[in-house]
Amino acid sequence: MSTALTTNKRTKGQHSALTQLRQQGAIPGVVYGYQVESTPISIDAKKFAKILSEQGSNGVFQLELEGEKINAVLSEVQRDALKGFVKHVDFQVINMAEDLEVSVPVTTTGDSVGVAEGGLLLQPIREITIKVKPNAIPEAIEVDVTNLAIGSSLTVGDIRSQQAYDILNDDEEVLITVAAPTVEEEAPVETEEVTEEVEE
Template sequence: MAMTLQATQREDLKRSSLRKLREEGKFPAVVYGSNKTASPIFVDEGEFLKTIKQSGRNGVLSLDLGGKKTSVMLGEYQQDSLKGTIIHADFLAINMSEEMEVAVRIDLVGEAAGVKEGGVLQQSLHEVTVSAKPNEIPSSVEYDVSNLQIGDTIIVADLNQDGSFTITQDEDEVIASVLAPRVESESEEEETASEEAAEETPAE
């Protein structure tokens, strides 16, 4: 069942009104999409953060606007880099029966065998694009890296697609690799040795 988020139509678009909203712990937003005219609204920041935490970044919300509920998903949102407060958010009105494309987080789980041997796991891709109906979008796509050895690489095609969604990203795109441990070159070793020798030589 979708989490409900209360919203209020924003009639007064003056800057002074916006300041008052922020002082009251609210922030401006807009809801659009699914043949719906973009509508300016405002929501309570505390309730917004609580709802998003429980539903997940790609969760379906029931936006209650004056008693009329609309199924939406959170689109883009802006956050104050210093205060951490929400500045503005976009809500996308959706059709629950239609598939849509969204970015989903990639979670690498376990410890790679190659890392235990001194290698370094380097993840270059953190999200993957999937197509699914709104209520079938996964919160994340997991990959167990436990069997990865030094030199191994995983690509998008390696991801498990169990579920009612389709990964639409380029299958050959690299997600992560286990890199060999860095070995000091002979020149670096010589340079280190000469520096140590210089430190041990007493000054005349």
């Protein structure tokens, strides 16, 4: 399933022109890739924010550019370092018949027995890279942590055979682990020796 997004071709301008574009509620960007020349574009900022909020950034976008519809994926989203708004986007036009390498989030399902015993669920890796057809990109890879006890971990190798996707990460990479609860040691109470002075 692809998400429709209207784009407007723009003329490459200086920094002031890009700032003005953003003030008008648009995001500057560029489209490049399969059978397409690199083309500067702009998109509606509110609509793009809504798509990211509801559907994420991993899907295929059907871009409408000068009356033509093309399939593309987001290759880069640049955000303002201070305010966090999207300041520039790059779309890569793709061939829907060829596999893509994409990063997808890892989510957990189930209640870990280790956590029930007081352990702490840690997730060192929150995304993995898979190779997949564009129309089959998942929103996330789910990992069942139900049987994960304190001191146990799940690696990429543990879930590889359970997935329908070609995972490109190394088998040794740890996805989920349950750490033992940390016990805060009470500081010893120091006793002061009181010496009494005897007046003669």
